[in-house]
Amino acid sequence: MMGxxxxxxxxxxxxxxxxLVAPSHGQNLEAYQFDEPAQEALFKELIDELRCPKCQNxxxxxxxxxxxxxxxxxxxxxxxxxxxxxxxxxxMVARYGDFVHYQPPLTFVTSILWWGPIAVLAIGGLVxxxxxxxxxxxxxxxxDDERVQLATLRSEATARDEEKEGKES
Amino acid sequence: xxxxxxxxxxxxxxxxxxxxxGFLLRGLFSDPTxxxxxxxxxxxxxxxxxxxxxxxxxxxxxxLQGQPMLLNVWATWCPTCRAEHAYLNKLAAEGVAIVGLNYxxxxxxxxxxxxxxxxxxxxxxxxxxxxxxxxxxxxYGAPETFLIDAQGQIRYRHxxxxxxxxxxxxLGERYRSLMQEFNATAEGTDS
Numbered sequence: 001m002m003g004x005x006x007x008x009x010x011x012x013x014x015x016x017x018x019x020l021v022a023p024s025h026g027q028n029l030e031a032y033q034f035d036e037p038a039q040e041a042l043f044k045e046l047i048d049e050l051r052c053p054k055c056q057n058x059x060x061x062x063x064x065x066x067x068x069x070x071x072x073x074x075x076x077x078x079x080x081x082x083x084x085x086x087x088x089x090x091x092m093v094a095r096y097g098d099f100v101h102y103q104p105p106l107t108f109v110t111s112i113l114w115w116g117p118i119a120v121l122a123i124g125g126l127v128x129x130x131x132x133x134x135x136x137x138x139x140x141x142x143x144d145d146e147r148v149q150l151a152t153l154r155s156e157a158t159a160r161d162e163e164k165e166g167k168e169s
Numbered sequence: 170x171x172x173x174x175x176x177x178x179x180x181x182x183x184x185x186x187x188x189x190x191g192f193l194l195r196g197l198f199s200d201p202t203x204x205x206x207x208x209x210x211x212x213x214x215x216x217x218x219x220x221x222x223x224x225x226x227x228x229x230x231x232x233l234q235g236q237p238m239l240l241n242v243w244a245t246w247c248p249t250c251r252a253e254h255a256y257l258n259k260l261a262a263e264g265v266a267i268v269g270l271n272y273x274x275x276x277x278x279x280x281x282x283x284x285x286x287x288x289x290x291x292x293x294x295x296x297x298x299x300x301x302x303x304x305x306x307x308x309y310g311a312p313e314t315f316l317i318d319a320q321g322q323i324r325y326r327h328x329x330x331x332x333x334x335x336x337x338x339x340l341g342e343r344y345r346s347l348m349q350e351f352n353a354t355a356e357g358t359d360s
Contacts, residue, residue: 095307097207
């Protein structure tokens with residue numbers, strides 16, 4: 001039992017360490033030298049946020065595809081020449097579409113990403129509310145006859161209980 | 170609980186399920202690597218790039234207008250390009266104007282050698298050594314084929330090889346309708 005616990009703990013520690021080490025750039029970025037630290041920071045931010053169209057689920061910082069290298073180079077030159085973050089993103093999106101940016105813009109088509117979960121929650125809430133209400137409204141009123149019947153049943157039951165208690169004591 | 174309401178409660182989840190199945194089924198048959206081009210409906214980007222055969226000769230975006238044509242992105246390192254080459258030769262023989270964009274090839278000699286042995290279906294051969302022109306076109310692999318109209322506007326992009334099935338499909342359809350339009354206006358100006 002202790003051994004299992006220890007194994008699990010070390011596994012969790014390794015996982016945490018992996019997460020803490022990230023974001024690790026899969027590619028060698030030594031070649032990209034900057035004079036200004038601000039530009040270097042912007043470059044790193046951009047290549048983590050731009051997605052490689054060839055490899056689909058990697059940023060251009062991670063991918064070793066030729067195309068990712070070309071896009072990194074282009075990003076480097078644009079940043080070096082003083083382009084802002086938005087300018088670089090607009091440049092890439094104009095050529096490769098929204099796909100190239102990991103943060104899709106809020107448009108009519110993508111709005112489902114924002115409102116979808118809220119809509120599902122709202123529908124769930126409505127269903128629950130509705131069912132609770134329905135349960136309450138099904139509590140029926142007893143007619144006079146039924147009330148008398150209930151009263152006799154109850155008195156019979158108490159009489160039986162008393163009888164039982166009398167026998168036991 | 171009224172009867173109609175009960176039916177709705179029964180059928181709504183079924184309906185939702187069917188919609189979900191339809192959505193997921195579509196996903197099964199769609200290719201996630203086939204991205205729609207951001208340039209469709211836009212004029213071809215500006216560029217200046219040397220000719221494949223004559224390094225000193227430069228071509229610009231001006232060559233990509235005047236009649237409907239294809240712009241085919243290819244390279245000798247691309248096996249699918251070899252697969253589609255025979256079909257491009259066939260299209261060229263049928264009179265389809267195809268401009269070739271050689272994309273980041275290993276060497277100029279290799280590309281020229283390829284065209285000498287396999288045939289040259291291209292009306293003009295562009296040599297994009299560092300991929301900068303392809304980047305302007307949003308190319309992310311080879312082969313890719315762009316359909317460009319007489320005004321130099323990008324109308325469609327096909328990713329992957331061009332073959333008989335593709336030419337019968339959307340790419341060919343669009344080319345034929347552009348050609349029809351082009352011929353009609355050409356006749357109009359002649360008379």
